[in-house]
Amino acid sequence: MAEEAKLSIYKAARTIKRRENTLYNALKSIYEDSIFVGEISQLWPQLPLLANLRCGLWYFPSFYSTCYFKSTDGHTNNWSFNTSRLNFHVALLAEGGCFIVDSTRKGKRFPDSMSKTIPIWTCVLNRAIRNHLHKMRDSDLIKHEESSTCNSDQHADSERQVGLDWDSSLHLPLWVSKTEKSAIEDRLEEWTEQLEASGADIASLALCLKKPLRPLWISQKTVIWLNEVPDSDSWDFTPIILVSTSSPSGIFQHRNTSEFSWNYIPGAGDDEESWARSLSPKLFWSNAHDLIKSGPDMCNQKVADIVERDRVYHAQRGQVAPQVTVKCPKFTDCHSYVEPALSLDNLEINTDSRSSDADCALSWFGSTNVAVSTTQVAENVTNVNCILNCGIDSIKVCLSDAEACLHLPIVNSKLDRFSLLSNLPSAVSFAKVNLGKGKKLLVCCHSGEDISICVCLAILTSLFNSEGTFDDGKSFADTCITKLEMRRRLVFICNFAIKARPSRGNMRQVFNFLSGGKVS
Known part of the structure; x- marks a missing residue:
């Protein structure tokens, strides 16, 4: 009986939390x-x-x-x-x-x-x-x-x-x-x-x-x-x-405005996947007044409309904008609907200047002929000869040679502990062939901050010497890669890609690859 009572209290607390932690x-x-x-x-x-x-x-x-x-x-x-x-x-x-x-x-x-x-x-x-x-x-x-x-x-x-x-x-x-x-x-x-x-x-x-x-x-x-x-x-x-930014008031403090009553959530921006319904900070602030004015009852539909409109905007311009059906987010008010993928950019793009803007968005690693960016940017670049797409979705690229683009759908280590490790041999081989011909290589993923950074780390360590010169892997064959040496190469990358934030799980896979580890 005591156990059942505890369970009932737990369920009640979860129900209250779910009711209070709404999107609005x-x-x-x-x-x-x-x-x-x-x-x-x-x-x-x-x-x-x-x-x-x-x-x-x-x-x-x-x-x-x-x-x-x-x-x-x-x-x-x-x-x-x-x-x-x-x-x-x-x-x-x-x-x-x-x-x-x-x-x-x-x-x-x-x-x-x-x-x-x-x-x-x-x-x-x-x-x-x-x-x-x-x-x-x-x-x-x-x-x-x-x-x-x-x-x-x-x-x-x-x-x-x-x-x-x-x-x-x-x-x-x-x-x-x-x-x-x-x-x-x-x-x-x-x-x-x-x-x-x-x-x-x-x-x-x-x-x-x-x-x-x-x-x-x-x-x-x-x-x-x-x-x-x-x-x-x-x-x-x-x-x-x-x-x-968090108010020192208690969690879920009840507040009132002239139009609506609502509950304050400290640190509400945390863990956006669980509540934001594919709304990004940029989209929120572009529509903040309308969203806040819409009130608790209309907020969910308003967000769905904004996100869908943004998806259509990108789709009409040939950019990656797939529709994704998701499960009801945890601890939120639940309504079944089809959500688009997260869109990071809602800027109006002039067709004539789109390519030059995309080219400027690349992070080149010194004189290595290797750059990193997002898959969205990769669709419009003109100053690269080959593209290594490490994102889940395929992209349309502006390259004359179809074989100059390789798609390796790599997922985060939280979803697959060996996804990156199993794809690194193909990634490095592709880079070796193209860099050996003097081509400029772009490595991209959805964010341009994690998986693509790790792939670049593997490429620069495997195919370049400590001075940053392409040597077809000769120095790598004679070197025992330590974690210190790998950190040095990562520091070099971060000097150019300042928003790089590779996860520990993905970094561990890169080290296993560089030190001769096998997929088990």
């Missing part, structure tokens, strides 16, 4: 939280506004750029500094400071990505920059000691100060315990060494940043005196302002 409640919550983001961004309007993927992307109509700091890298006893997510572009953009927007739905004021992952990141980068400045100082001191000019002593004295006052301490918020902070500090030296060994361009960071990076935290509970807001240039550090 999620969109209305996001809309309300976005007002706070707009207010904070105006305190320092000159600073770029960045969204932490994927949740943060929902919380403002337009962002300067995006970044990817995972909360799991900041979970207690799971702290990590990951060289596959260096986010160097954030540090370069933050020359005078920047905002990063994210949210949390776990009853916290800040997600772990902001409480620990980003503070670890800033500290490790600061330590690497400090070490670089020390090396530069020591090198200059040696040069000046060998010089006999009359001003050498004065110059050497000034050089001794370079890097000495560069703050490399760990700055965590007050709610992180001293015990946890001490445990993280014990790992900092190891992470710094990993960063330095990865071949990352620390010199460019040191040249760009005039002050050390330091995180600041702002939430809806933060008290800010508007007449005392300091100028960002007045700080003796480069501010990384972490804006958590």
Whole structure:
């Protein structure tokens, strides 16, 4: 009986949660939280506004750029500094400071990505920059000691100060315990060494940043005196302002407007597959006023109409826009209907300029003749000779030679642990033949950020030497690939594809391929 009672309570709680976590409640919550983001961004309007993927992307109509700091890298006893997510572009953009927007739905004021992952990141980068400045100082001191000019002593004295006052301490918020902070500090030296060994361009960071990076935290509970807001240039550090959009109110707080009653969901933008019904952040903000005005009863149909209209728009232009029948999303109000696939772009495209725009959207890896992008972009490029499509759907390409396009439908490691590994031999062989003929190769997948990045990593490691020159795999045959060497190659890729975010499961398959692993 007791067990049945527990089960009944559990079912009741799930029913309540499902009833409250509707599509309208999620969109209305996001809309309300976005007002706070707009207010904070105006305190320092000159600073770029960045969204932490994927949740943060929902919380403002337009962002300067995006970044990817995972909360799991900041979970207690799971702290990590990951060289596959260096986010160097954030540090370069933050020359005078920047905002990063994210949210949390776990009853916290800040997600772990902001409480620990980003503070670890800033500290490790600061330590690497400090070490670089020390090396530069020591090198200059040696040069000046060998010089006999009359001003050498004065110059050497000034050089001794370079890097000495560069703050490399760990700055965590007050709610992180001293015990946890001490445990993280014990790992900092190891992470710094990993960063330095990865071949990352620390010199460019040191040249760009005039002050050390330091995180600041702002939430809806933060008290800010508007007449005392300091100028960002007045700080003796480069501010990384972490804006958590989530309201400190309880989960599913009931709210009312003049027209509708609704329930607030903190961190509503998280896990979009479970509630968004193929609506993207871009589509939401293009239609935000109509969606919010439609109310709870009409919201689902309104979203379905918007998404279908966007699908037809892309289909009429010969772009990938398949219809997909999906199961009713978990924890949402259920209505059976046919949903189109997620569309990432709703821009009007001029036929004459479409190809040039697509060509500009490619991320070329230096002088390697290898580029990466999305399947949508790949349909319109003109400056490549061959295309390796790693997406699920086939695409129409503008290539004269039909054999210059290879389609390898690779799925994420969560769906198939060996999908990437089993297709890498064909991918590398295709690249070897075409690159050997001097052709320009484009590797693409749906997002251009995970599977295609991993395929490029396998190609560049297998067919290019450490200087980035195509050698038909000669150097690879004589090299034992280690995880460190693979990380170095990934860092090289991330220098050009700044939005790359390969998953651990896919990276593991690449390493197994490069180290001679077999599909089991």
